[in-house]
Amino acid sequence: MVGYDPRADGRNVSNLEVAVAGSVSGLVTRVLISPLDVIKIRFQLQIERLSRSDPNAKYHGILQAGRQILQEEGPTAFWKGHIPAQLLSIGYGAVQVYKTLRNAVVTMYRTEGPLVFYKGLNPTLIAIFPYAGFQFSFYSSLKHAYEWAMPAEGKKNGAVISPNLGKSCCSWIVMGEPRREEYKIQSFDAVTQQLLKTALKDPGAVDLEKVANVIVDHSLQDCVFSKEAGRMCYAIIQAESKQAGQSVFRRGLLNRLQQEYQAREQLRARSLQGWVCYVTFICNIFDYLRVNNMPMMALVNPVYDCLFRLAQPDSLSKEEEVDCLVLQLHRVGEQLEKMNGQRMDELFVLIRDGFLLPTGLSSLAQLLLLEIIEFRAAGWKTTPAAHKYYYSEVSD
Template identity: 95%
Template sequence: MVMGEPSREEYKIQSFDAETQQLLKTALKDPGAVDLEKVANVIVDQSLQDCVFSKEAGRICYAIIQAESTQAGQSVFRRGLLNRLQQEYQTREQLRARSLQGWVRYVTIICNIFDYLRVNNMPMMALVNPVYDCLFRLAQPDSLSKEEEVDCLVLQLHRVGEQLEKMNGQRMDELFVLIRDGFLLPTGLSSLAQLLLLEIIEFRAAGWKTTPAAQNYYYSEVSD
């Protein structure tokens, strides 16, 4: 980090107006003192507008849930967060039609939250199928023709693919049939999209790990 730059934690709070900053800071320190459903809505709203925040929201949600559980074992925030994610999930096609960037940010936040949130040290079952459904949508031919969506698909599979496969291996097999089909029938696929899809196919085949040879090949190709 460059000297004088805010940390990631500070950035997440500083990207809000003063009143909302105060709301979030209080939620992190004394969750019982604020409207936690409002906090959940604020976090999702900001994630849909801000691509950097959408990648970091899971950390802040996890911190609030931890703080709330130490107070009275409550889960008001988690319930509010899941309800809001469900509302956006139900209108995801409209969101995609209205704003491709908003749709990509929604997929980013739901995967980010799935990655961070745990119940009894296990990923949240309630999010498994919605996350899969979003990734399946990104693997449709019309999405694979858009680099933003391919990039999102591959990034999220790097993040949560291994966890998702443990929760439902059959759906992961089905998702990779779509990805392979998309790669083998490259109508409208850019060379970068083809490269990203090939990389994620090999990444999963190697047990969700990047081999040194693959690292050298893909990252030299991307940087050229």
Template identity: 75%
Template sequence: MGEPSKEEYKIQCFDAETQQLLKTALKDPGAVDLEKVANVIVDHSLQDSVFSKEAGRMCYAIIQVNNMPMMALVNPVYDCLFRLAQPDSLSKEEEVDCLVLQLHRVGEQLEKMNGQRMDELFVLIRDGFLLPAGLSSLAQLLLLEIIEFRAAGWKTTPAAHKYYYSEVSD
């Protein structure tokens, strides 16, 4: 079946009215109450960690409309990221991967919108990295990589790219 196309999202788990709301938000965010959309996405993500990856894709798509971040989504996206940065989530590689992937996608934009919350989030990430009780080696590596990514101005330096990705391409 492969990766869903840009317009296809896994929203079948919602009732028909909510599916329509999400579809409209993805096509024309200005036509819906984005706070309501964000709350639906966040609530479902917190109940179903598997859906959180899909939620991140959807929020990213909505934020990218007109290349303008949507203020209504900033705090709900932060809320999801904070949830993924809690110790119980950091002990699961899939959730660490989701956290890091979303920060790669929208971290810089989120920081511009609310730098204080990003600082708070990275305190959790740093603490999670430094207190690795139950963290796998891959989770530690992903957390270290995102810490360095932010420290480098949301860019991957050539040295960091070589360190983190050389084994992948070999």
């Protein structure tokens, strides 16, 4: 719809929702503008000039035509369909027939003059302004009504947000739904920005294995980017599939993830931040990449292994790793349990044992571990009482 900017929208509005709101607003607008449209059709079908000086002219002005139609046919006449309106409009027993387009133009010009081609112009012009205004107004009202009735997706009810999240927010922002996203990637240099933009719009024009390496490399350095990179990867995979029906980018991405997974202990020893970024990234990819609307089996065990590592005693003594463990379980824990419930049981045995450690855990780590244990026990939901308790504790 002209004037609609999905980037300015705070929620993810799908193409279907936009189409419904636009269609209904158009329907309502047509109902309101129909009287002027009926008058326009009557003017166009009238053979006589639209003038009071012509005694045979049934209609000669907008107001006069409106009164005439109302008196003769009643108020419902203004909402008759075009074909019935045309048949009932002027009360003749005969219909003007033209053999060809050229014959129609010549005949109309000779018999009625050049102004015949502008019959109905005035009501059409008058209708344009309220038509456009009503449509935009009703579209906006219907869209807001839909948003009020159907809250935005992506807000996990009761999910506890770690206080560390607010500390790392920086320049990389993603807006919109995965199929139609705009990425603000100011943290990249100009050449890399252009590479990623091209990959999103025309994946066949760039080296997609290079793109995969760029995204992984940056994800290991920037925790904020690693939280959102799954969306970009999903968008590139979709664009490549539509354009060429191939999966070069996905293969390159999974190969690189496997390489980093095999060297995860070295990564953790070298850089704790890089390790946390990797776990965040692979969980993000697991959340977005699907096969037949199911998570990729190839990622299930690697994701579990990463979470098991975060649940070890030496990791639980570090708030960064506890924070990462809890956040990822909030994000993909329910999906993982459906894929392999036994491993989830084993993971939570480690988490419960870690919570009971006599020393080594900070008060924040204990709080987060207790919250995730209760979160899973409640069916991957947070009860209102628990929600109030943990939020108040975190804010304190």
